[in-house]
Amino acid sequence: MRLFTFRGGIHPPYQKELAMERETVRPDLPKTVTVPLAQHIGAPCTPAVENGAPVKAGQVIGEAKGFVSSPVHAPLSGKVKKIERALHPLGQKVLSVIIESDGSDEHEYMKPLGDDPEKMEPSALNERVLQAGIVGMGGATFPAHVKFSPPKDKPIDTLIINGCECEPYLTADYRLMLERTDDLILGARMIGRILNVKRIIIGIEKNKPAAVEKLEAADAPGIETLVTETKYPEGAEKMLIRALTDREVPSGGLPMDVGVVVSNVGTAVAICEAVRDGKPLIERVVTVTGDGVRDPGNFMVKIGTSFEEVIGYAGGTVGETGKVVMGGPMMGLAQQNTGVPVIKGTSGILVLKKTADMTQEHMPCIKCSFCVQACPVHLMPSTLSIIAEAEKWERALDYGVNDCIECGCCTYVCPAKRPIVQLIKTTKVKLREIQGRKKE
Numbered sequence: 001m002r003l004f005t006f007r008g009g010i011h012p013p014y015q016k017e018l019a020m021e022r023e024t025v026r027p028d029l030p031k032t033v034t035v036p037l038a039q040h041i042g043a044p045c046t047p048a049v050e051n052g053a054p055v056k057a058g059q060v061i062g063e064a065k066g067f068v069s070s071p072v073h074a075p076l077s078g079k080v081k082k083i084e085r086a087l088h089p090l091g092q093k094v095l096s097v098i099i100e101s102d103g104s105d106e107h108e109y110m111k112p113l114g115d116d117p118e119k120m121e122p123s124a125l126n127e128r129v130l131q132a133g134i135v136g137m138g139g140a141t142f143p144a145h146v147k148f149s150p151p152k153d154k155p156i157d158t159l160i161i162n163g164c165e166c167e168p169y170l171t172a173d174y175r176l177m178l179e180r181t182d183d184l185i186l187g188a189r190m191i192g193r194i195l196n197v198k199r200i201i202i203g204i205e206k207n208k209p210a211a212v213e214k215l216e217a218a219d220a221p222g223i224e225t226l227v228t229e230t231k232y233p234e235g236a237e238k239m240l241i242r243a244l245t246d247r248e249v250p251s252g253g254l255p256m257d258v259g260v261v262v263s264n265v266g267t268a269v270a271i272c273e274a275v276r277d278g279k280p281l282i283e284r285v286v287t288v289t290g291d292g293v294r295d296p297g298n299f300m301v302k303i304g305t306s307f308e309e310v311i312g313y314a315g316g317t318v319g320e321t322g323k324v325v326m327g328g329p330m331m332g333l334a335q336q337n338t339g340v341p342v343i344k345g346t347s348g349i350l351v352l353k354k355t356a357d358m359t360q361e362h363m364p365c366i367k368c369s370f371c372v373q374a375c376p377v378h379l380m381p382s383t384l385s386i387i388a389e390a391e392k393w394e395r396a397l398d399y400g401v402n403d404c405i406e407c408g409c410c411t412y413v414c415p416a417k418r419p420i421v422q423l424i425k426t427t428k429v430k431l432r433e434i435q436g437r438k439k440e
């Protein structure tokens with residue numbers, strides 16, 4: 001079997017076995033949910049409900065006002081307790097709707113459109129994607145209807161469904177591929193119909209043989225299942241495009257510049273539910289894992305449920321907790337508070353016990369070039385980190401800082417334990433501030 005891949009990358013311990021064979025469990029309804037009105041890249045929503053208002057699951061509670069935005073829906077039925085700024089997993093406080101459950105889970109979904117995408121107008125399908133509040137569920141949270149609306153001068157001929165899930169520990173997409181195979185295929189066909197593509201590929205890493213077998217055995221004419229090497233970050237969209245199509249997204253460009261759209265497994269399943277069942281994006285599969293939880297597993301979680309409650313689904317913590325991360329250890333975001341809510345982009349909650357390495361100090365660059373060899377987009381991370389330390393922010397543009405995908409390979413391989421990817425992220429923030437001042 002040919003294995004597709006790209007140059008660079010790393011092979012960290014994957015730790016998938018902690019939750020890989022755990023079927024997705026649907027816990028009891030939470031008593032309260034805190035639903036942020038900013039769960040996507042782009043303009044935040046404005047409240048569509050008032051304090052004290054009754055709501056049903058699936059009802060719009062946040063209206064999208066801009067094109068790059070996505071509506072937010074009530075994840076359960078109950079009453080709006082308050083609308084206030086509450087802590088978000090990205091670290092800031094954002095306007096949020098707090099709902100007390102009435103325990104009935106009564107829902108108010110949209111009218112189903114059917115299950116045959118060939119009989120549907122692409123524009124109607126994409127309008128449903130917008131109405132359902134679907135965003136990229138691999139973590140990027142870009143509004144899906146915008147991604148599926150490329151300019152007319154950039155026709156798309158290939159759709160890639162990303163089933164690699166290369167981030168260590170996480171297994172939510174793997175469980176969807178096993179448990180919701182038909183929904184995944186139907187969702188992929190719906191996206192393909194919107195984009196009018198000639199080719200649909202599902203890419204899966206070779207460390208998921210059961211998912212490969214399940215998809216290859218499914219009735220999916222016109223959909224290819226291609227197996228990639230097990231390597232991080234195989235699932236990064238630019239890397240996956242290079243591996244599966246041998247096309248290279250240009251510097252500063254987007255996948256649509258090479259005629260490709262990449263969509264996550266969870267996104268495809270959510271689109272299937274939105275079109276066939278009228279169900280908006282109000283819940284998602286979350287992997288709760290790590291050596292710091294008692295019983296790792298995969299759970300169907302209502303958007304807005306607190307991390308603390310979700311960790312409880314996995315039996316709670318064990319030992320002294322060192323870190324709680326939204327996502328995986330490579331690109332995830334460490335949390336200071338487990339009271340933050342699950343959002344549309346929460347693919348996993350990783351709980352790690354405290355170890356000595358967590359407080360280890362870094363040293364100056366030793367010029368080993370390990371980070372250069374590992375970088376999947378062929379940058380010089382060591383040089384970029386030195387530029388950041390010198391605060392020569394604009395000099396970083398000469399070294400392609402904006403092409404960095406922030407995968408963390410450089411930090412992982414650095415023997416001096418330098419926080420290279422964090423320094424690069426800081427550089428990008430400083431450059432945006434400089435550009436903002438120049439516009440004023």
